Structures are given as C-alpha cells and as structure tokens.
Amino acid sequence: MLQRIKIIYENNKIWIYLIRHLLISMIFAATAILIDTGYLPVMDFIPSAFATNTDLARSILATLAGALLTITTFTFSTIMVVLTMYSSNFSPRVVENFLTDKVSMKVLGIFVGGFLYCITTLLFMRDIMQGLPVISATIGVIYSILCIIYFIKFVYTVSGSIQASKLINKLYLQAYEMIETGMDYRQKFERIDVFDVDQFPKCFDVHSASSGYLELINFEGILDLIKNIDCKIVVRPCIGDYMAKNMNLFSVYYKEQSQLPDNFDKKLYNCLSLTSQKMILGDYKFSIQKIVEIALRAISPGINDPNTAIHCIKILGVLLSKIGESDGKYTSIQFKDYKGKLIYEDFNFEKDLYNTFYQIIHYGKTDLSVVFALFEALKIIMLSCSESSLYSVRNFAKYLFERCGDFHENDFDKLKLVDYLNEITTFKYPTN
Structure with a gap:
C-alpha cells in the first residue's frame, strides 16, 4: 500500500x-x-x-x-x-x-x-x-x-x-542510492545462480491483462498469499520492463491444486502495478540508462564531446562495481516459517554489464579515448567485484577487445589495448 x-x-x-x-x-x-x-x-x-x-x-x-x-x-x-x-x-x-x-x-x-x-x-x-x-x-x-x-x-x-557534470553526478547519486537500498534488502535472503523446480509436478503461468511498465512488485503481498502453500513462484519480468498484454508475469510451480486459493492468478496480478511511462522509483536501470544516453549523445558527431562520455563511462563503472559485489543472478525470497518461496531476477551483474555498455561500444568503438575509458571502467569494476563477477568482467574485456581492436591497427594503439586486456584477464585479488 x-x-x-x-x-x-x-x-x-x-x-x-x-x-x-x-x-x-x-x-x-x-x-x-x-x-x-x-x-x-x-x-x-x-x-x-x-x-x-x-x-x-x-x-x-x-x-x-x-x-x-x-x-x-x-x-x-x-x-x-x-x-x-x-x-x-x-x-x-x-x-x-x-x-x-x-x-x-x-x-x-x-x-x-x-x-x-x-x-x-x-x-x-x-x-x-x-x-x-x-x-x-x-x-x-x-x-x-x-x-x-x-x-x-x-x-x-x-x-x-x-552543467553536464552536475547532472551526471545527480543521476549517479540517485542510481547509487537505489542500488545500495535494493542490495541491502536482497542481502536478507539467499542469492542463487540457478533455481530448481523439479520437485513441483504442476505449473501454470499468470499473464498480463494490460500493457505498461512494471513499476511495483509487492513481494510481501505475494508471500502472504503463499504462506501456507508449498510452491515456488518465479517472477518473469523485472521492475522497469515493458509488459504487453498477455505476456507472462509469473510462473507458479506447485504440488496440489487444492492448496491454491480461489482466483489465485488474479490475486497475484493485483500484487503488481503497471504504469504508462517509466518511473525512477525503484528502477536503478532507468537511472543507469539516463547516464548511458548522455554518453551516447556526447560521442555523437553533432556534439562531439568525448570527455563528457568518458566521465559517464567511469561513473557507470563505479555503479556496476557496486552491483558486482553481489553474487548470484536471482534472489530467493522466503520468510521464516513460510512454505512458499519467491524467485526474482535482479542485480544480474553479467546482464547489467552488457546492457550498460553495448550501445556505447557500438557507437564509440572508433574513438580510441572512449575505448580506453571502457577498459578503465572495467578496471574500476574488477577492484570491487566478487570472484564470480570478476569472471564476467574478464569475458567482457575480451568481447570489448574483439569489437574494437580491428578499428585501431596502429602498433602503439594496439599495444595499449593489449596491455589493458592482459591487465584485466590476469588480475588476481591479493592474498593475505
């Protein structure tokens, strides 16, 4: 409420x-x-x-x-x-x-x-x-x-x-606060890479009755519905995703039909809120998207302001380093003494890393300063991320080199790019 x-x-x-x-x-x-x-x-x-x-x-x-x-x-x-x-x-x-x-x-x-x-x-x-x-x-x-x-x-x-710098800083603080708040809440529950539903023989999906952006998931309300039901509910969309009519919202895995209350699908649907436009409330990806768009506009030929784009890229590196501190792709939400369990995908570092940088790579791959900034952002991320996230950073560094290396054939440029790649792929956390 x-x-x-x-x-x-x-x-x-x-x-x-x-x-x-x-x-x-x-x-x-x-x-x-x-x-x-x-x-x-x-x-x-x-x-x-x-x-x-x-x-x-x-x-x-x-x-x-x-x-x-x-x-x-x-x-x-x-x-x-x-x-x-x-x-x-x-x-x-x-x-x-x-x-x-x-x-x-x-x-x-x-x-x-x-x-x-x-x-x-x-x-x-x-x-x-x-x-x-x-x-x-x-x-x-x-x-x-x-x-x-x-x-x-x-x-x-x-x-x-x-002033671009003040706007970017404001967006950064907004996104960082949402990421920190969300991660603090998720740390109360188990983080997992995969989830198992083999123990539940039956399943049905709940579909959207209207179209709009998903802006609210009432986790507590859903868990109250399945408090006494041995089941597992997988939330398919993430906050901020656009949901068209009849798209899959929930997958409900359960054992016995008799355990489910009447109009269970409608009660689940009422735990979501769809809006006609994206809102910043609870959607850290939207704030990251704004910084990405400022960077893209800065490297466009009409504006040609690579230094602003470089600043945005490094800010994005700091935000992703915070997301990279968390292991797992899903949050398994279950209250004490509750039978039902809720699976929700969020802070998926590998996916967030790609979604944040792929557009910048596409439009900035010919600008060497932008490519260097992307490698610097990956270095910022790897200094704070977890072991599992470090593996994703190394793979993304290889992807970045493959996408941009062919556009910079000069020996000095190539050597610098190779140095960046080797520094990231060979990085190891210091042992005490």
Whole structure:
C-alpha cells in the first residue's frame, strides 16, 4: 500500500507542490482579510509599523500582483528553455529530473500563490472602511521577499542544472542510492545462480491483462498469499520492463491444486502495478540508462564531446562495481516459517554489464579515448567485484577487445589495448 501511494505521489507531485503552495497562499489571504475586516480582532496587538492605510495597501498589492505575474511568465519561459536544452543536449529521459526538482516545482507554486494572494486581498479591500489600518500589504511585502529568495535560488539551480557534470553526478547519486537500498534488502535472503523446480509436478503461468511498465512488485503481498502453500513462484519480468498484454508475469510451480486459493492468478496480478511511462522509483536501470544516453549523445558527431562520455563511462563503472559485489543472478525470497518461496531476477551483474555498455561500444568503438575509458571502467569494476563477477568482467574485456581492436591497427594503439586486456584477464585479488 505504501509503495502504491509513492507511485501516485511520483506521478502527481508537480501538481501536489503547486496545489500545496496555492492553498498556503489562500490561507494567508483569508487570514489577512479576516484581520483587515475586523472579524479577527487582533489588529490592536499588531505593531503600528506593520499596518498601512487602504490606499497604500491597494497600491502595494497591485504593484506586487503585476510584478509576480511577470516573474511567473519569465520563470515558465526559463523552464521551457532548459527543458529544450535537456532534450537536445542530454536525453529526453532526463527532462523529468529538472521538472521534478524541488526548487523547480516550488518556484512556480510560490509565484502563482503570491499573485493569487494579491488579487484576492485586493478584491476584499473594498469592504474595508477608508482610513482604517490594514495588514494585507505587509504580508504581501514579506511574501514578495520570500519570492525573491526563491527566484535567486531558482536561477542558481538552473545555472547548475545545465552543467553536464552536475547532472551526471545527480543521476549517479540517485542510481547509487537505489542500488545500495535494493542490495541491502536482497542481502536478507539467499542469492542463487540457478533455481530448481523439479520437485513441483504442476505449473501454470499468470499473464498480463494490460500493457505498461512494471513499476511495483509487492513481494510481501505475494508471500502472504503463499504462506501456507508449498510452491515456488518465479517472477518473469523485472521492475522497469515493458509488459504487453498477455505476456507472462509469473510462473507458479506447485504440488496440489487444492492448496491454491480461489482466483489465485488474479490475486497475484493485483500484487503488481503497471504504469504508462517509466518511473525512477525503484528502477536503478532507468537511472543507469539516463547516464548511458548522455554518453551516447556526447560521442555523437553533432556534439562531439568525448570527455563528457568518458566521465559517464567511469561513473557507470563505479555503479556496476557496486552491483558486482553481489553474487548470484536471482534472489530467493522466503520468510521464516513460510512454505512458499519467491524467485526474482535482479542485480544480474553479467546482464547489467552488457546492457550498460553495448550501445556505447557500438557507437564509440572508433574513438580510441572512449575505448580506453571502457577498459578503465572495467578496471574500476574488477577492484570491487566478487570472484564470480570478476569472471564476467574478464569475458567482457575480451568481447570489448574483439569489437574494437580491428578499428585501431596502429602498433602503439594496439599495444595499449593489449596491455589493458592482459591487465584485466590476469588480475588476481591479493592474498593475505
């Protein structure tokens, strides 16, 4: 349930931030109006320095309303320019990173809320007797100071967001946190390379009733369903995979049909959540994909920025080194005293290694600096990965040499590539 709430929040958090700031501004407006009209008799307790007459209040509020509306328009235009630049220079997938940034979401809500406050209090200013002190203008001035602070913060955020290094670092921290969180959870259970289902004579599959990206698997809910059932359920897709209608979601291996509850397939299906678009929540591969796309855009002929691509490749090496610390391809999830067991494929280092680098190899194989960076990334990985993952690194180094070696026939280039390959294939962990 909590994960579903998080998905709803992620899908609508831009509107949530906007509505929240609009509600706050309306609370300020209602409070100011009640004080100015005398319904809240607190004016006597407010220092006279914070009170103004109605004419001055109208002038201040009208000026602030026009200024805030102008700044809102300018801010919206700036956001559109940054989004266009993100899409053209980096990747369309990283657009949401700027849109969902807290400062970006807050700034429009604060400016629109300030404009709403000003015009609302101006509307009720006619009900206030001429010559009586009012507090609306003072609150408006304080609100405008807050808007200026956020506008400066927004400008600073925009100036930092358009820098490739800061964007890459933000994506790296996002991916690393998800990988670390996921691996910490998986360490509670058994990691395996293969799974056996021979002890279960019967099997059926659960298929998708709709299409979309898999964004949530309720492992606890599935295990509660099979708490007293001697069975094994294999989850076929991974979080972030696109599932078309009628694709296989689960394979259920069991002994007796009588053990399964009614509508068991529907209950299993309800433990999954499909969305129309990919979300960053729980999908570390999506964050890695964004860094890969920035690297691909950097080595494209139109941009030709190999140094950014090299930085991305080394960052990817660090992320994969973290994944390489884990052994096994599957997580066997089973709670204590539960009969049922759940098999889920994740942190498959060999597959993640290939899926991360194969596009970069294809488009960057003729750029020697990119090839060297790929070997350097493999060296970063092998220094931290497990013994089983080291075997995959060595095989991938051979694959990389075979794909790129023919494009660099110069003796010096070839010698350097051979040195990289030998260093990786002959590497051994130091013994104590």
